[in-house]
Amino acid sequence: MAAAENGFHNGTNGAAHPVSRPLTAGIYAPIPTFFLPESEDLDLDSLRTHVVRAAKAGVRPLIAGSMGEALHLTHSERVTIIKAARQALDGAGLEQIPIIAGTGTGSTRETVELCKEAAAAGADYTIVIASGYYAGVLAGNKRALKAFWTEIAEKSPIPVLIYNYPGASGGIDLDSDLITELAIESPNLAGVKLTCGNVGKLTRICGTVSDPSFSSLYPRKNPDAPFLVLGGYADFLVPSSYANAHGAITGLGNVAPYTLVKLFELSQAAQKDPSLLPEAQRLQAIAANADFTIAKASISGTKALLEKLYGYGGLPRKPLPPIEPGVFEALWLHPHVQDIVKVERELSGKSSP
Structure with a gap:
């Protein structure tokens, strides 16, 4: 493994571990970071429970991403939740499930440091976003942006995914040419998450990286880390599958993991058996509507839904506000939410929260 070659091991608590955890196509979820009420200290019990719940449904975890409020976490807290997630997965007999960790920070230097810390803590892959603090300088500077991910990929002990999310990086939006160049020139880059929602961009990148x-x-x-092209939402899984993309990293995977895994499987299978396409399209419409509605409620809305469905979720860290009770009630009763909750219960074999 590349991590071991660089003095890092992606095993339990950073200890040497022979398990190979390939990065494969499918559904990944940016796991929320849970906090204790009043103190806002880490709620590791809820984190462990949720990581295992998602993994048993077939959804793999991304720790300390945007949904995980990475910006609100210290380095030591990121390390702590990576270790807790690895412990939980291994303890549940899910040693083969890889962990992606968010390691984007303000500077290239600190991001590289955090990549090393994440690897030592048990992460198998990292995902890196460019900070939007100096977006006025960076957004139009292709050379600087390319240098950012190139250097991080060269110095990270584990493979790196590019995180393209203009809404969280001051409008910095990588185009398909730059992402494709990075994929070709940086062998330690393992993929891109496109939370820009640009299906044309996804199609153009896949035209190169998904070619045999x-x-x-x-x-x-x-070799365990091919270059994957992943959407950042669940609303275009079917069309992205037909463009030879590789799935999604989506917050909806926290709320409806069985539904999205089923949708992805149908999207793949329908390419060989067109009779499956109508059912894939039906589930796609349900997921797209739910993603559209729930995403508008942001982190606090997703956490409130988890609280309603599973009994844990809690609040975001300040200054993010909690969702107002009336707003949540409207969210919960929204037909888009009720539709996907119904499907999720059917697929998971449960008739109630």
């Missing part, structure tokens, strides 16, 4: 010749022409540093 790509892996032989531009082999990855770690």
Whole structure:
């Protein structure tokens, strides 16, 4: 494994571990970071419970991402939740499930440091967003943006995914040419998450990286980490599958993991058996509507839904506000939410929260 070669091991608590955890196509969820009421200290019990719940449904975890309020966490807290997630998965017999960790910070130097810390804590892959604090300088500077991910990929002991999310980075929006160049030139880059929602961009990138010749022409540093193209929402899984993309990293995976895994599986299978396409399209419409409605409620809304469904969720860290009770009631009763809750209960074999 590339991590071991650099003195890091992606095993339990950073200890040497022979398990290989490939990065494969599918559904990933940016796991919320849970906090205790009053103190806002980490609620590790809820984190462990939720990571295992998602993984058993077939959804793999991304720790300390946007949904995980990474910006509100110290380095030591990020390390703590990575370790807790690895412990929980291993303890549940899910040693093969990889962990992606968010390691984007303000500077290239600190991001590299955090990549190393994440690897030592048990992360298998990292995902990096460019800070929007100096977006006025960076947004139009292709050379600087390319240098950012190139250097991080070169110095990270574990493979790195690019996180393109203009809404969380001051409008910085990488185009398909730059992402494709990075994929070709940086062998330790393992993919991109497109939370820009640009299906045309996704299609153009897949035209290069999903071509059968790509892996032989531009082999990855770690053979377990091919370059994946992942959407940032659940509302275009079917069309993205037909463009040869590889799934999604989506907050909806926290609320409806069985539904999204089923949708992804149908999207893949329908390419060989067109008779499955109508059911894939039906589930896609339900997921798209739910994603559209729930995303508008942001982190606090997702946490409130988890509280309603599973008995844990809590509040975001300040200064993020909690969702107002009346607003949540309207969210819960919204037909888009009720539709996906119904499907999720059917697929998970449960008739009630």
